[in-house]
Amino acid sequence: MKKLLITLLFGFFFMITCTKLFGATTINPDTSACLEIEGKILNAMDGDGTCLVELIGSESTLQSLVLKDGKKKFAFKLRKNQNYTIRLSKIGYISKSISIDTRINKAYDDLYLFAFDTKMISLVEGDKLNKELIKQPVALIYFDVRQGCFNYNKAYMARMKKELASN
Numbered sequence: 620m621k622k623l624l625i626t627l628l629f630g631f632f633f634m635i636t637c638t639k640l641f642g643a644t645t646i647n648p649d650t651s652a653c654l655e656i657e658g659k660i661l662n663a664m665d666g667d668g669t670c671l672v673e674l675i676g677s678e679s680t681l682q683s684l685v686l687k688d689g690k691k692k693f694a695f696k697l698r699k700n701q702n703y704t705i706r707l708s709k710i711g712y713i714s715k716s717i718s719i720d721t722r723i724n725k726a727y728d729d730l731y732l733f734a735f736d737t738k739m740i741s742l743v744e745g746d747k748l749n750k751e752l753i754k755q756p757v758a759l760i761y762f763d764v765r766q767g768c769f770n771y772n773k774a775y776m777a778r779m780k781k782e783l784a785s786n
Contacts (some may be wrong), residue, residue, distance in 0.1 A: 653699040653723050654769055656760075657734040658707075663691040668712050670739070675704040695732075697721050704756070712739040718756040724764065733760060733769045752783055 661669045663686055674682040674692045681703075684693050697703055703719040715737065737757075744754060757779075759772040 638738065646650070651698050652696045652726070653721055653762075654731050654733060655694060655699040655718070656697060656705070656719065657673070657694040657732065658693065659692045659705060659734075659736045660686065660709075661691065661738045663709075663738055663739075664689065665739075667711070671706075671708040673706045675700055675706060699723050702760055707739065708739070709739050712741055713745040713753055714755045715739065717758045717760065719760045721762070723762045727762070727767075731762075731769050748783060752779065755779065 658672070660670050667675070668687055668689075670686040670687070672684045672686060673680050674695045679729075682695065686693060695703075697719065699721055700723065701721050705714045705717045705718075705719065735758075759775045760766070760769055761772060763770040
């Protein structure tokens with residue numbers, strides 16, 4: 620059961636990302652933007668069917684979206700050289716955050732796409748997990764110069780999985 624929860628919390632989060640991540644650039648008319656991030660909450664309709672998605676900048680909430688009436692998807696366009704957090708919240712579920720660092724070399728003027736699917740974890744399921752660890756971001760997204768695209772930090776994910784598994 621614990622292994623299933625860890626998989627849901629971390630591993631499943633990026634199952635679809637890898638298929639959409641590579642080669643996903645377009646011509647970018649707004650050169651201050653570098654990343655369009657798209658997300659889908661797979662179990663958004665569970666419970667009351669309402670999810671709150673917040674885009675948070677370095678000092679404040681920049682955008683808030685309420686997903687309801689069958690909506691599961693959201694998207695934000697992010698500017699270069701900023702730090703963002705996307706926070707997902709749902710009544711009766713553990714809130715999730717994703718940290719995004721859009722520092723990118725000036726040589727990269729494309730608009731990149733990063734898409735992911737995730738599931739929220741109910742408070743009942745999350746009750747068995749380390750409370751301090753589940754407050755941490757579930758992912759760190761950054762521009763990977765070697766791959767020439769935005770990616771998630773695999774070492775961070777591996778460490779979090781290991782720490783969760785040991786509790």
